[in-house]
Amino acid sequence: MKTSGNVRLQQVVKRHGETTVLHGIDLEIEAGEFFVLLGPSGSGKTTTLRILAGLEEVSGGEVWFDGQNITHTDPGERDVAMVFQSYALYPHMTVEKNIGFPLKMIGASVTEIKRSVEDAAQRVGIKHLLERRPGQLSGGQQQRVALARAIVREPRLFLLDEPLSNLDAKLRLETRLELHQLQRDLGVTTVYVTHDQEEAMTLADRIAVFMDGRIVQVGTPREIFGQPAQISVAGFIGTPPMNLIPAVWHQQHVTVFGEKFEVNANSTEVREVTLGIRPTDLRLTTVGLTAQVRYIEDLGDYSILNLKVLGQSLKAKVQGLTALHEGDTVQLGFAPDAAHLFDRSTGLRLN
């Protein structure tokens, strides 16, 4: 594991005039980590990335990099490389010149540039395209050029701003795997911005979930999925999103629509809560909540049942084809440790 590439954000605030985009971000990223900033658009994740790059000035707080305060350091002096969402390739230069540009700017020798460019191009599989211009490349190839330009000078930190969002679905999956492999090979600390929770789950060592200019949870993909800290995180992670149902929690039980279910947490008082159940955790049983099947989405290896319980919509994800039909009545239940309990007023996790 590399020792350099440790990033720390301390109470970082960003304002654009009257509006505050970031409300005091605290973040520590370990050296060599693949760190994903996840959140809906406008949540401040890209702004955070641009602050790391030095393209955006902070309105308050500090940015530390390997024990060095770089809050007001120029982008060029930070030793970071970035892949932009638009790739931002230089259209008047060949692929070779594009990749070699960062090296040319630090005054590397011609032979050195040539060797490093070929190396980087080899790594991302575009060695045969060096003579072309960006305009003659497909979206996927352009993306690789941008990647090669970022890795060519072996920076201390990679910043990736939704690098896969302009690719088609199939290519996105392929590139995702390659990206993961590339980061593991190079061992460079990587900060990756995305709004796609699946991308975040598959790529990240750790994820920071952004909501409205705040970090609401930091953790491994498993922790974020298994123990969402807030209702908003619970609703954002997972497809289809978690079912959120009003419930009353007392002792080791919650009462939902008059039915009592066991949970793995204890409350001495009677509390109004929101019960969260992932669609995969809803079980078809013989006793429990009575629900009506409204329609069935058959996705081949699994099916999504759209259900209705007393006016409340629920989704259940079941393996394979289901024998059920629209209009059928089913009984629903869930295991005690599948229940996520959130405070009804603050939205914070209770169990």
Added chain:
Amino acid sequence: MKKMTRLTLLYLAAGLLVSVWVFPVLWAFLTSFKTERDVLAYPPVFFFTPTFANYHEVLFGNASILPNLWSSLVVTCATVVLTLCIAVPAAYALARLRYPFKRASGFYILVTQMLPPVGLVIPYYLALQRLGWLDTYTGLIIIYLTFSLPFAIWLLVSYFEDIPFEMEEAALLDRAGRWGAFWHIVLPQVRGGIAVTTVFVFLNAWNEFMFAVLLGGNRVRPITVAMFNFISVEQTQWAKLAAGAMVAMAPVIVLGILAQRHIVKGLTVGAVKGGGRR
């Protein structure tokens, strides 16, 4: 067959349109090889013995326009170079930097183009007289700049705006620095715009007559003013005038041919997905 007719008609229409523009030039070209007698012949003659006497007279005779050609070249080149030196950074700033009243300032630049030039002759004359710059290169070049600059800035701004800001940010992260980003990334991409601007500014300065005759005239006498001398109260020397016009046209045509490649190129570059930021 139908395609053939269509194509023929298309070429016919195109030919007709082109001839409207080509005819006067062609006529002047023919006239420049005629004797003054042939010029005035009625009906006009199309077949005649060509003579180079007009060119000889115009270039090396008593009323040689070579010094005027030089004057024109000095005034025009200086105008073009100074215009670009000021307009390129100005347009870049207008396109990129955020500052109050940005929209209004763009409009103000255009407003200066709305004044009829004739209205400015007297103020300009008085100003130059005060400064002692009447009939000097400095004076005429400065006057030309007042017209070329707003136009050039306005034209160039749109070229700069077409370059996504992210491209410069990428260059900043690639350690190019602000100046390097401008020099290596931005400037090469507006080459087409600069070529177009050069051609327009060159044309306007080269063909300018009114200010040249009123604010210059003796020591500084561009070719347009010199050609005017072939027209006098007693007679107009059509053949010499035509020969002079041909000589005056030559540099502009050369420039046009040189710049054409860049102009077309300038219109076809652009490779960033998602396009420019507006």
